[in-house]
Amino acid sequence: MTVIEIRPARPAELAAVARLRWRWVAEQDGLPAGGRDAFVRDFAAWAREHAETHRCLIAVRDGEVIGMAFLAVTARVPTPTAVSRAAGDVQSVYVVPEARDSGVGGRLIDATLALAAELGLERVTVHSSTRAIPAYERHGFARSPHLLQARLSEPGASPVRNNRSRTAPR
Template sequence: MPINRTDFTTHFVTWAEQNTSTHRCLVLTRDTTTTPIIGMAWLAILPRVPSPRALHRMSGDLQCVYVIPEARNTGLGGHLMDEILATARSLGLERVTVHSSPRAVPAYVRHGFEPSPRLLQSHMADHPKG
């Protein structure tokens, strides 16, 4: 059930404050007082199990690339993706994954993401507790 905007905003700000050690947020702004923030993207940084070849391993998950509707189709989403990938490289991440809607797959592919036959997932809603 959706919640109202005020409750969501309060929850989101609290969540962002609590997750600063595991997530990086990039924000696009413009010089205006009406809608200064026009886009954002989140990179979740995940530690991986050490291997004999690499004791310190990290990967990333690109989450929530968002551009306000009136600023879409202008390349801003692609700019966010490129900057997230640059951040991932600077952090030494092994890989960055993204879970995309079918509509957005071509945009991710244009910015360096590719389908992987080795990436599998299980939807928890399909597996009841027991």
């Protein structure tokens, strides 16, 4: 039986995580312009620099990184009853296609939520693909009528402008 380990990524494994990120983008949008080696180097450096705010968990099978998930931790404004507050956002959950639908993604989600609980986070959000929504719901996520999103821009597009004026009409 093949054992799949879910655990925090080690610094030496960040290049493998970067290659997963490259593969994911290639699957969705085609091969990115630019060099993969440069991206892997830059991504690994970014992940090391942001290790406190972006915790990386990985799925490892037979010594190979086959999945990843990031928990982005954000400080929240203090309240009179809690000065130290934080929330989390699940980001970049990816499992290689040949390991999908085997529970690896769910295990990454569970490990990410366990890490969030360990860190004492108040809540965890996720911006999910349509395909993954049922998986997140099976692991405790629920749709929120209060969580809103404003798209400020699309890659390569002008920022969205609010056409409503705060002043009286002319």
